[in-house]
Amino acid sequence: MGDCWLKCNLCAKTAPLDTMKGKCECGGTLLVEYDLEKVKTTFTPENLQHRLHNMWRYHDLLPVRNEASRISLGEGCTPLLRMNAAEAHLPLKELWIKREDQNPTGSFKARGMSMAVSLLHERGISKAAVNSNGNAASALAAYAARAGIEAYVFVPMDCPPLIVEECMQYGAHTCLVDGLIHDAGRIVEEGKAEQHWFNVGTLKEPGRVEGKKTMGLELAEQFGWRLPDVIVYPTGGGSGVIGIWKAFRELREMGLIQGEVPRFVSVQEEGCKPIVDHFEELAAVRHGRVHSPAESEVTSKPTGMRVPSPPDPQLLVSILREMNGTAVAVTSEEIEDAAKRLGAWGISAAPEGAATWAGLIRLCDEGSIHSEDRVVLFNTAHALKYLQVSTPNPMHIVKDYPEWRTLIR
Amino acid sequence: MGDCWLKCNLCAKTAPLDTMKGKCECGGTLLVEYDLEKVKTTFTPENLQHRLHNMWRYHDLLPVRNEASRISLGEGCTPLLRMNAAEAHLPLKELWIKREDQNPTGSFKARGMSMAVSLLHERGISKAAVNSNGNAASALAAYAARAGIEAYVFVPMDCPPLIVEECMQYGAHTCLVDGLIHDAGRIVEEGKAEQHWFNVGTLKEPGRVEGKKTMGLELAEQFGWRLPDVIVYPTGGGSGVIGIWKAFRELREMGLIQGEVPRFVSVQEEGCKPIVDHFEELAAVRHGRVHSPAESEVTSKPTGMRVPSPPDPQLLVSILREMNGTAVAVTSEEIEDAAKRLGAWGISAAPEGAATWAGLIRLCDEGSIHSEDRVVLFNTAHALKYLQVSTPNPMHIVKDYPEWRTLIR
Numbered sequence: 065m066g067d068c069w070l071k072c073n074l075c076a077k078t079a080p081l082d083t084m085k086g087k088c089e090c091g092g093t094l095l096v097e098y099d100l101e102k103v104k105t106t107f108t109p110e111n112l113q114h115r116l117h118n119m120w121r122y123h124d125l126l127p128v129r130n131e132a133s134r135i136s137l138g139e140g141c142t143p144l145l146r147m148n149a150a151e152a153h154l155p156l157k158e159l160w161i162k163r164e165d166q167n168p169t170g171s172f173k174a175r176g177m178s179m180a181v182s183l184l185h186e187r188g189i190s191k192a193a194v195n196s197n198g199n200a201a202s203a204l205a206a207y208a209a210r211a212g213i214e215a216y217v218f219v220p221m222d223c224p225p226l227i228v229e230e231c232m233q234y235g236a237h238t239c240l241v242d243g244l245i246h247d248a249g250r251i252v253e254e255g256k257a258e259q260h261w262f263n264v265g266t267l268k269e270p271g272r273v274e275g276k277k278t279m280g281l282e283l284a285e286q287f288g289w290r291l292p293d294v295i296v297y298p299t300g301g302g303s304g305v306i307g308i309w310k311a312f313r314e315l316r317e318m319g320l321i322q323g324e325v326p327r328f329v330s331v332q333e334e335g336c337k338p339i340v341d342h343f344e345e346l347a348a349v350r351h352g353r354v355h356s357p358a359e360s361e362v363t364s365k366p367t368g369m370r371v372p373s374p375p376d377p378q379l380l381v382s383i384l385r386e387m388n389g390t391a392v393a394v395t396s397e398e399i400e401d402a403a404k405r406l407g408a409w410g411i412s413a414a415p416e417g418a419a420t421w422a423g424l425i426r427l428c429d430e431g432s433i434h435s436e437d438r439v440v441l442f443n444t445a446h447a448l449k450y451l452q453v454s455t456p457n458p459m460h461i462v463k464d465y466p467e468w469r470t471l472i473r
Numbered sequence: 474m475g476d477c478w479l480k481c482n483l484c485a486k487t488a489p490l491d492t493m494k495g496k497c498e499c500g501g502t503l504l505v506e507y508d509l510e511k512v513k514t515t516f517t518p519e520n521l522q523h524r525l526h527n528m529w530r531y532h533d534l535l536p537v538r539n540e541a542s543r544i545s546l547g548e549g550c551t552p553l554l555r556m557n558a559a560e561a562h563l564p565l566k567e568l569w570i571k572r573e574d575q576n577p578t579g580s581f582k583a584r585g586m587s588m589a590v591s592l593l594h595e596r597g598i599s600k601a602a603v604n605s606n607g608n609a610a611s612a613l614a615a616y617a618a619r620a621g622i623e624a625y626v627f628v629p630m631d632c633p634p635l636i637v638e639e640c641m642q643y644g645a646h647t648c649l650v651d652g653l654i655h656d657a658g659r660i661v662e663e664g665k666a667e668q669h670w671f672n673v674g675t676l677k678e679p680g681r682v683e684g685k686k687t688m689g690l691e692l693a694e695q696f697g698w699r700l701p702d703v704i705v706y707p708t709g710g711g712s713g714v715i716g717i718w719k720a721f722r723e724l725r726e727m728g729l730i731q732g733e734v735p736r737f738v739s740v741q742e743e744g745c746k747p748i749v750d751h752f753e754e755l756a757a758v759r760h761g762r763v764h765s766p767a768e769s770e771v772t773s774k775p776t777g778m779r780v781p782s783p784p785d786p787q788l789l790v791s792i793l794r795e796m797n798g799t800a801v802a803v804t805s806e807e808i809e810d811a812a813k814r815l816g817a818w819g820i821s822a823a824p825e826g827a828a829t830w831a832g833l834i835r836l837c838d839e840g841s842i843h844s845e846d847r848v849v850l851f852n853t854a855h856a857l858k859y860l861q862v863s864t865p866n867p868m869h870i871v872k873d874y875p876e877w878r879t880l881i882r
Contacts, residue, residue: 117526117550137819138554138572141526143547149621163547166575169821170857210819212558221870226635229860233816239877240870247872254874407642410546410619412578448579448857451638461630461649463656465663468648 067102068127070094070270073379081127084183086268086375093376095310096127096270104318109289117141119175119278125314126179127274133186135211137168139178140278144286144440149409155428158438160292162283164445165412169203169230171368171445172279176303177203179275180264185211193218193261195241195248197300197368198227199445200272204264205236216261218248222366224450244362245301246373266301267375276304280311283440284321291326293437296423298416298444299330299339299391300371302380309383326440328389330380331423333415335364337393342377343384344391365396367415368444390432398422403447414450417443476511477536479503479679482788490536493592495677495784502785504719505536505679513727518698526550528584528687534723535588536683542595544620546577548587549687553695553849558818564837567847569701571692573854574821578612578639580777580854581688585712586612588684589673594620602627602670604650604657606709606777607636608854609681613673614645625670627657631775633859653771654710655782675710676784685713689720692849693730700735702846705832707825707853708739708748708800709780711789718792735849737798739789740832742824744773746802751786752793753800774805776824777853799841807831812856823859826852 070079074092079085081096088094107124115121119140128134143166147159164172177200184192193216194204201217208215215236219228220243231238241248252263264272284291291312299305305328315321330339364370374380384391394402402425403418413421420441427433462468479488483501488494490505497503516533524530528549537543552575556568573581586609593601602625603613610626617624624645628637629652640647650657661672673681693700700721708714714737724730739748773779783789793800803811805824811834812827822830829850836842871877 113522118552136554138552138575141550143527143577145545145547149619163577166547166577168552168572168575168819170579170855206819206821208819209817210558226857226860230821230857233812233821233856233860234819235817238869239880242870242872251871251874251877255877258878403642408618408644410577410615410617410643412615412639412642446579446857447642448635448639448855451635451642460647461651462660463651465660468660468664469667471648 067129068096068098071097081270082187084187084269086270093267093379094270095306096274098125098314100314100317107318109285109320112285119178119275119282122278122281125281127270128179128182128186130186133182135178135182135185135207137174137178137206137210139167139174140282142166142282144283147409154424154433155435156433156437156439157435160438160440161411162279162440162442164279165414165417165443169199169206170449171199171203171414172276172304172442173199173203174206175278176200176272176275177207177264180269180271181207181211181213183269183271184213184262189262190214191216191259191261192264193252193256193259194264195245195252197245197366197370198223199368199449201236201238202227202230202234205231205234208236209234216259218251220244220248220366224366226451227449230449245371266303273303273307273310276307277311279304279442280308281315284311284315289321291321291323292440293326294329294433294439295326295442296329296331296420296439297442298369298419299332299380300368300374302339302374302376304444305330305380305383309387325387328384328387329423329427330384330389330391331419332369332391332393333364333367333399333419334393334395336362336370336372338372338374338377339380340391340393342381346381346385365415369416369419392423392426394419394422394426407447411443412447413443414445414447416445417441476538477505477507480506490679491596493596493678495679502676502788503679504715505683507534507723509723509726516727518694518729521694528587528684528691531687531690534690536679537588537591537595539595542591544587544591544594544616546583546587546615546619548576548583549691551575551691553692556818563833563842564844565842565846565848566844569847569849570820571688571849571851573688574823574826574852578608578615579858580608580612580823581685581713581851582608582612583615584687585609585681585684586616586673589678589680590616590620590622592678592680593622593671598671599623600625600668600670601673602661602665602668603673604654604661606654606775606779607632608777608858610645610647611636611639611643614640614643617645618643625668627660629653629657629775633775635860636858639858654780675712682712682716682719685716686720688713688851689717690724693720693724698730700730700732701849702735703738703842703848704735704851705738705740705829705848706851707778707828708741708789709777709783711748711783711785713853714739714789714792718796734796737793737796738832738836739793739798739800740828741778741800741802742773742776742808742828743802743804745771745779745781747781747783747786748789749800749802751790755790755794774824778825778828801832801835803828803831803835816856820852821856822852823854823856825854826850
């Protein structure tokens with residue numbers, strides 16, 4: 065089966081990578097496995113120092129074997145920024161923010177799509193489709209364009225207009241769907257046989273998780289192979305959570321990291337919080353209580369976190385438990401305030417990234433952040449992609465300094 | 474005078490860095506000079522391998538002495554991308570694109586403002602102002618926010634609305650000016666004494682050129698200390714041109730690069746092309762012809778290239794001549810086509826970046842690009858910042874696959 069293969073997280077059955085499947089017959093999720101004994105002979109801190117500054121520096125722990133197959137637009141190696149100004153306000157030791165907004169398509173989705181599209185390119189696949197809340201769609205559009213693959217993207221009709229424009233700019237067949245992300249996903253599934261689409265939706269193939277895994281690898285390398293104590297991460301479909309968890313598991317197995325794993329915190333918006341619900345449900349069951357969250361209406365804003373039916377919530381909840389983590393929901397008002405707060409420190413935070421700040425404040429209020437904690441927030445996308453363009457306030461248009469001076473009085 | 478000082482490019486008079494001046498009494502431009510004999514003992518390819526992945530890796534060749542003074546949001550170390558797909562269409566050897574759009578504020582202006590704001594922070598200056606076509610304004614807004622400095626930004630009223638929003642998001646005092654960039658500049662100059670603004674406009678202080686210099690340092694390092702043959706660069710105020718030229722001059726003086734300097738090509742838009750005019754005027758005079766370009770109306774689009782009165786056109790033209798370069802003007806239609814062309818290859822190109830592709834096509838048509846040339850285009854900003862949001866075409870909204878299928882027939 066070569067250097068890597070697929071393995072089911074539930075029944076442990078294996079399959080060749082070439083099947084390119086995301087789901088096992090048993091219903092579990094198929095994840096890429098590596099011969100880590102072999103990988104660790106080349107994947108060393110010393111070797112990494114001499115490699116490219118993009119996510120492909122971790123190539124020995126990635127499923128694309130042929131260098132010529134890599135479809136790269138310069139993804140990964142995003143800055144990890146210390147937030148000294150914020151630390152003063154919080155009961156923790158260090159606060160860091162990972163700037164995933166600086167990826168080629170302005171979001172962390174670039175990593176997953178770089179990997180997925182490379183796998184398709186390696187196999188001569190010529191058409192790909194995705195359902196998305198926006199950023200995965202524009203990332204597919206860009207990487208497919210780079211690879212000469214035709215992209216078909218399906219996003220909810222309330223997707224931020226700039227992201228829709230972005231998809232079209234990259235030449236993707238772009239379709240707005242009167243429904244939510246799973247409605248868009250149904251279209252891809254129903255059409256894929258007839259249209260010869262390869263479905264690169266969340267957990268539909270093995271590449272995207274591996275691309276997002278590089279966020280975890282990078283974090284470990286940037287911190288000098290000592291992981292932080294807490295990671296706060298905005299969660300939608302969940303492949304980012306799986307990717308980061310998988311990174312740490314593989315690094316640990318290779319002996320590159322030791323000690324406690326970080327407490328992993330998933331953040332969602334109140335109006336759509338299936339992971340929070342699943343997590344609380346499991347906790348209730350474990351405590352002998354009955355907890356059946358009512359099927360609630362989706363009222364949250366159109367962001368990447370709005371995924372009412374994530375493909376494998378059981379896996380996500382088991383990861384959160386394994387990592388001594390939790391899941392919290394924040395309101396859209398808290399997210400808006402958080403974006404302003406981060407903006408005032410010079411950080412362009414998308415709603416998803418802002419939600420991690422809001423989530424952190426909740427955790428601090430609850431007392432679950434400690435004075436010795438080193439905390440990392442993931443800003444998964446650039447604020448710009450969500451900004452609404454307002455007509456400039458005519459009050460602010462001036463001709464000269466005297467006029468400006470009058471204005472500010 | 475310490476490790477570095479200012480020196481006039483015309484009369485060679487020196488001044489301490491602490492004067493923070495941009496202009497010499499003789500009218501020349503003050504640029505930062507270093508003790509390169511000393512710098513070269515630490516600034517070595519070997520040492521650089523072990524440094525941070527941002528522009529501060531070049532700290533020995535930058536004017537901020539105190540590490541604690543660095544105001545960083547993760548700028549620099551942007552990808553340099555090979556454009557294989559494009560090469561097939563062009564009479565050259567290699568085409569590369571430098572993705573400055575992946576800087577923290579989505580443009581190369583982040584580099585200059587990181588440096589300028591660090592110098593202000595080091596000196597305890599608490600208020601900064603800038604006139605800008607947009608991207609320098611939002612970069613000042615972000616870095617000033619990070620430093621706790623108050624920012625006042627003045628942009629033409631037709632500045633792309635998203636960039637105006639971006640400035641406000643970072644908390645800058647944002648003012649639209651009924652005029653062009655130099656009208657905005659007049660407001661800053663008139664108000665600075667009374668308002669205690671430090672003017673960080675183009676060539677008003679020494680930091681921004683030094684920040685932009687890191688583009689040239691990075692290019693040399695990314696190419697393994699062998700420079701490309703041609704650089705195509707969109708030009709407005711010109712501090713990017715000066716910065717890149719200065720980088721190569723310093724690297725050469727330290728013995729880190731040899732051989733020919735790249736031919737440097739400035740690109741402007743037809744409706745505002747003072748550098749092209751100055752360059753042609755000088756060429757005409759040298760050939761004994763009289764060439765007096767009529768003062769023409771500014772008709773170009775609101776981009777970073779629209780600078781009718783750049784602060785030191787003589788310096789720019791002398792750099793273009795020294796680098797065996799040229800200046801070309803392209804139409805707004807060519808720029809639009811170029812953005813689509815680059816988009817279809819997966820590159821998010823701002824109008825300024827797209828202009829470099831349009832300029833390259835012109836050069837190829839003229840026969841001034843050769844089959845052995847390695848060419849670099851600078852994509853100075855992200856397309857997203859300029860995108861107009863259109864109301865989605867209702868034709869594209871569907872409910873299910875059968876409806877989609879009907880639609881594409």
